[in-house]
Amino acid sequence: MHIFTFKMRMAMMLVFMSISLFADNLLWLDEAKKKKCCEVKSDLSPQKEFSFKSGSLHKNEKLKDLSGSILYIRDMDGKIEEHNLSGSKITFIPQYKGNYYLFVERRSVQDGTLNVELSSHRIYNKEGNLSCAWTKEVRGKTSDSRYLSEPLPQLPFQLIMEKSIHRHHINCCLYAGDIAPFKVYYKGELLHDVPLSVEMESGWTNVIEPSDDGTVSFEIPRSTYAPDKGDKKRSEKLLVSASYDTNESGVFEGNAYSKVHYMMTIPLSFGNPPLEYESKSLAFATVIGVMLVFSLGLYYNRRRKRKTPKEIYFDEE
Numbered sequence: 001m002h003i004f005t006f007k008m009r010m011a012m013m014l015v016f017m018s019i020s021l022f023a024d025n026l027l028w029l030d031e032a033k034k035k036k037c038c039e040v041k042s043d044l045s046p047q048k049e050f051s052f053k054s055g056s057l058h059k060n061e062k063l064k065d066l067s068g069s070i071l072y073i074r075d076m077d078g079k080i081e082e083h084n085l086s087g088s089k090i091t092f093i094p095q096y097k098g099n100y101y102l103f104v105e106r107r108s109v110q111d112g113t114l115n116v117e118l119s120s121h122r123i124y125n126k127e128g129n130l131s132c133a134w135t136k137e138v139r140g141k142t143s144d145s146r147y148l149s150e151p152l153p154q155l156p157f158q159l160i161m162e163k164s165i166h167r168h169h170i171n172c173c174l175y176a177g178d179i180a181p182f183k184v185y186y187k188g189e190l191l192h193d194v195p196l197s198v199e200m201e202s203g204w205t206n207v208i209e210p211s212d213d214g215t216v217s218f219e220i221p222r223s224t225y226a227p228d229k230g231d232k233k234r235s236e237k238l239l240v241s242a243s244y245d246t247n248e249s250g251v252f253e254g255n256a257y258s259k260v261h262y263m264m265t266i267p268l269s270f271g272n273p274p275l276e277y278e279s280k281s282l283a284f285a286t287v288i289g290v291m292l293v294f295s296l297g298l299y300y301n302r303r304r305k306r307k308t309p310k311e312i313y314f315d316e317e
Helices: 002-024 134-141 274-305
Strands: 027-031 048-055 060-062 070-074 080-084 090-092 098-110 113-125 157-161 179-186 189-191 196-200 205-208 216-219 236-246 250-252 255-257 259-271
Touching: 027 098, 027 113, 027 259, 048 098, 048 113, 090 098, 098 250, 098 255, 113 157, 157 236, 157 259, 179 236, 179 259, 196 216, 205 216
Parallel strands: 113 259
Antiparallel strands: 027 048, 048 060, 048 090, 070 080, 070 098, 098 113, 157 179, 179 189, 179 216, 196 205, 196 236, 236 259, 250 255
């Protein structure tokens, strides 16, 4: 019994150590000055700015040189633009109002292994001109067009988030309690044995195994951050990643390799369910209503019990 317990503890320690080492090597896209979920401000610039960060969500650093990296932009029509990156940041000006996908690919050879590091980020442009592209706006708000349905041919390895299962009546953003389903593809073929690593901004991590059909899904946990005063809808970041190794060999930029290590990340943001705040407001309104009815009843009862003074006449004759 003691030997079994010892083995279980050792296995758990190895899993957590692998998760921490795994997170230290992650590359992921981060949007600068990210707005609150579902918040619309007409005076904001349509330009989107991103940086490529290395490390975990709570401990990371910004890459200062993106030379050699490739940016793919997919719009609502499925059109894909390719850009070679340089500098330390990524700027993108969406033309229409609606959803866009950004993909960054970075390759390097180290110790005979070709590292293919990928990251995806889905954005919704709220500042587009609706009068110029009303059909694209309508398609951008439909549930089917907001999520990728098939992998991009430009990417050899891809982690795709499918339409989430919402536990509330609002489907514009992700909230705690939603079911987030993912699928992993290699050269267009669905992989059935690749687990996901999930990390929250607070430092919580987990490994999710795929189901028989290849779908890897999990329920988004509740945010561990206490809401600040005046900012009850604070969102928390969530980083999902997957990796895959092959025995491919070749030469990249003059460096030979015998193995290929694929890695892809998807950063997400989520908040506590809006119904939670609505239920609190409803409860508060109910209490106020009950108190008001009780006060009116008490006032009416006292009015009834209050006797009108009677005049008494004395006959002095």
